[in-house]
Amino acid sequence: MEFKANDRKKGCDTPKMKEMIRLVGITKEFDHTTIIPPLDLTINDGEFVTLLGPSGCGKTTILRMIAGLEHPTTGHIYLDDEDVTSLAPYKRNVNMVFQHYALFPHMTVEENIRFGLMMKKVPREEQDNRINQVLYLTQLEDLRYRKPQQMSGGQQQRVAIARAVVNNPKVLLLDEPLGALDYKLRKKMQLELKNLQRGLGITFIYVTHDQEEALTMSDRVIIVNGGRIEQDDPPARIYQYPKSQFAANFIGENNFFAIEGDDQHLLAVRPQYIEVSDEKEEPEDSSRAPFYYGSVVEILFTGTIDKVYIRLDNTNQMVTAYQYYDDKKRWKADDRVAIRWKTEDAVKVTK
Amino acid sequence: MKRGKLLVVPAMGWLSLFFALPLLIVVVVSFASRTAYGQVVFNWTLANYIRFFEPLYMTIFATTIVTALGTTLLTFAMGYPVAYTIAMILPKKWQQAGIILVMIPFWINFLIRSFAWVIILRSQGVVNTILLHLGLIQKPLTLLYNDAAVLLGMVYALLPFMVLPIYVSLEQMDKRLLEAASDLGAPPVTAFRRITLPLTMPGVAAGSILVFISSLGMFVVPDIMGGAKSALIGNIIQNQFLAARDWPFGSALSIILALLALVMILLYYKALQAQKGGQAHAKNLA
Ligand SMILES: Nc1ncnc2c1ncn2[C@@H]1O[C@H](COP(=O)(O)OP(=O)(O)OP(=O)(O)O)[C@@H](O)[C@H]1O
Ligand SMILES: [Mg+2]
Numbered sequence: 001m002e003f004k005a006n007d008r009k010k011g012c013d014t015p016k017m018k019e020m021i022r023l024v025g026i027t028k029e030f031d032h033t034t035i036i037p038p039l040d041l042t043i044n045d046g047e048f049v050t051l052l053g054p055s056g057c058g059k060t061t062i063l064r065m066i067a068g069l070e071h072p073t074t075g076h077i078y079l080d081d082e083d084v085t086s087l088a089p090y091k092r093n094v095n096m097v098f099q100h101y102a103l104f105p106h107m108t109v110e111e112n113i114r115f116g117l118m119m120k121k122v123p124r125e126e127q128d129n130r131i132n133q134v135l136y137l138t139q140l141e142d143l144r145y146r147k148p149q150q151m152s153g154g155q156q157q158r159v160a161i162a163r164a165v166v167n168n169p170k171v172l173l174l175d176e177p178l179g180a181l182d183y184k185l186r187k188k189m190q191l192e193l194k195n196l197q198r199g200l201g202i203t204f205i206y207v208t209h210d211q212e213e214a215l216t217m218s219d220r221v222i223i224v225n226g227g228r229i230e231q232d233d234p235p236a237r238i239y240q241y242p243k244s245q246f247a248a249n250f251i252g253e254n255n256f257f258a259i260e261g262d263d264q265h266l267l268a269v270r271p272q273y274i275e276v277s278d279e280k281e282e283p284e285d286s287s288r289a290p291f292y293y294g295s296v297v298e299i300l301f302t303g304t305i306d307k308v309y310i311r312l313d314n315t316n317q318m319v320t321a322y323q324y325y326d327d328k329k330r331w332k333a334d335d336r337v338a339i340r341w342k343t344e345d346a347v348k349v350t351k
Numbered sequence: 352m353k354r355g356k357l358l359v360v361p362a363m364g365w366l367s368l369f370f371a372l373p374l375l376i377v378v379v380v381s382f383a384s385r386t387a388y389g390q391v392v393f394n395w396t397l398a399n400y401i402r403f404f405e406p407l408y409m410t411i412f413a414t415t416i417v418t419a420l421g422t423t424l425l426t427f428a429m430g431y432p433v434a435y436t437i438a439m440i441l442p443k444k445w446q447q448a449g450i451i452l453v454m455i456p457f458w459i460n461f462l463i464r465s466f467a468w469v470i471i472l473r474s475q476g477v478v479n480t481i482l483l484h485l486g487l488i489q490k491p492l493t494l495l496y497n498d499a500a501v502l503l504g505m506v507y508a509l510l511p512f513m514v515l516p517i518y519v520s521l522e523q524m525d526k527r528l529l530e531a532a533s534d535l536g537a538p539p540v541t542a543f544r545r546i547t548l549p550l551t552m553p554g555v556a557a558g559s560i561l562v563f564i565s566s567l568g569m570f571v572v573p574d575i576m577g578g579a580k581s582a583l584i585g586n587i588i589q590n591q592f593l594a595a596r597d598w599p600f601g602s603a604l605s606i607i608l609a610l611l612a613l614v615m616i617l618l619y620y621k622a623l624q625a626q627k628g629g630q631a632h633a634k635n636l637a
Pocket of ligand 2: 059099
């Protein structure tokens with residue numbers, strides 16, 4: 001993909017990063033209900049930031065405020081050092097891929113994509129070039145004369161992406177842009193979007209429910225809970241060092257164990273770090289304490305691994321462990337087992 | 352199944368008795384002629400239809416068409432902003448009230464409403480009295496009994512038929528499309544021109560057909576507000592039945608008018624079908 005040369009560079013390459021978006025003390029109320037409590041967030045130029053959080057936590061609302069479609073109740077929004085808090089959406093150099101696509105039903109795919117370019121009075125020839133590139137990128141070349149209602153959900157979603165991307169905005173807001181695609185196409189589009197973002201240096205603010213997507217694509221993952229930022233870290237850090245029980249639970253699976261004499265914190269241990277052994281078997285390495293006893297309740301086949309569910313004797317708590325196929329022993333229901341983990345694999349998180 | 356079909360018998364009977372039968376009678380009578388005393392003689396002639404092409408009636412017919420077109424254009428020009436205000440600008444809780452306001456005139460007899468205009472517009476009427484008192488005019492203006500008055504009366508009578516279908520199509524439009532347009536850089540006026548207007552065209556078309564067809568057959572308004580000179584085809588028909596006692600000619604004119612309306616409805620229907628058919632076709636290609 002070769003859009004017009006863009007002098008913006010990818011944030012991570014340059015040592016001193018330029019700020020692209022800054023939210024300062026943003027709050028949002030709907031009908032006197034606070035959806036977003038005071039929120040501060042800075043996003044650098046060329047960064048790929050993903051908002052991850054449960055349904056209704058305010059992800060779309062945050063994107064809409066950045067796009068100008070929603071007015072924050074209080075606070076300020078800066079876009080490339082300009083205060084855009086009360087600037088109309090059509091004056092902001094920001095484009096959004098809507099969760100519900102919002103394609104124009106009376107226009108063909110091509111006309112939908114051309115709309116933004118026409119509004120910006122891009123010369124006709126350049127319009128055609130850019131449209132062709134973006135149609136190629138989203139694999140929509142054969143559908144360019146279709147109307148939205150003549151296409152599948154996944155095809156419509158790709159039009160929504162193409163329609164936003166083609167404008168080459170400073171910031172691209174993507175609200176679950178790949179949700180309707182099948183696994184293969186989704187993987188492919190993830191790659192294309194990531195390449196596009198790298199190549200053009202566009203700042204991406206991305207919303208997804210797919211944590212794998214969040215971890216593989218982002219420079220930064222922001223976990224949102226009830227409109228608050230729960231944790232804001234690079235993917236590896238988010239995964240390895242969750243700060244709170246919520247974050248630890250939201251990304252990947254986790255087991256939580258109470259810490260004696262500390263009711264503020266819990267120990268989080270990922271299922272792949274839980275070692276399962278026969279109840280009577282002596283631990284090879286006694287440093288791998290602590291350990292608990294329990295019985296196997298169920299084993300679930302997932303493709304790559306088996307998930308072993310174990311109920312602990314003393315707390316009645318369920319623990320999940322992953323079993324790989326090269327493990328010596330295959331567990332079955334009602335087996336008596338002992339579990340343990342390495343101390344360094346446990347993470348202390350707030351409740 | 353048999354018993355289910357029986358259920359439509361009352362409805363069919365009602366329709367045949369009060370709709371199909373009178374229509375059939377009108378068709379038959381339109382091919383008859385009349386005696387000097389106004390009696391209908393069935394002699395299967397096309398004379399009534401040929402008579403329609405006499406210059407006198409062609410002129411009236413042309414005037415009728417022009418008036419109907421003018422009425423349609425004016426109701427559109429006034430009705431769209433009204434519908435837009437109700438559907439897009441008024442807060443949700445006031446929309447219902449807005450639509451009721453548009454429909455309230457229907458609760459009063461149309462004749463009475465037309466006479467109300469006479470009271471307002473006649474030479475000693477409300478408007479002239481006020482203007483005279485204010486000293487803005489020296490002698491009363493002729494506001495009634497001309498073509499403008501007829502147009503005014505028609506627009507007044509038919510405006511709701513334009514407002515309602517447009518309101519419905521505005522109401523049904525996905526407002527989030529306007530957010531998308533704005534996001535893509537379209538100022539409100541452009542978004543209206545490129546998104547709202549094209550998407551509400553079906554409503555505009557439906558309203559236009561309703562208004563156009565209704566104004567073709569209108570005779571009350573020209574009668575009351577137009578005076579003797581402003582006869583439209585509706586008045587001629589009424590006249591044939593009530594005054595001239597030439598039922599066959601009146602019937603023929605009615606049939607011509609009905610056919611015209613039918614053709615327009617068919618065209619509208621075809622246009623809708625073409626749109627849908629095109630989509631279905633493209634879907635089949637997928
Ligand atoms: N226009 C509105 N009026 C009232 N409440 C609203 C409005 N828009 C959003 N909300 C509320 O704000 C909260 C956040 O909504 P938002 O759409 O931002 O969630 P989300 O994180 O995008 O959820 P999802 O993952 O399901 O898309 C929800 O509780 C929602 O009901
Ligand atoms: Mg959402």
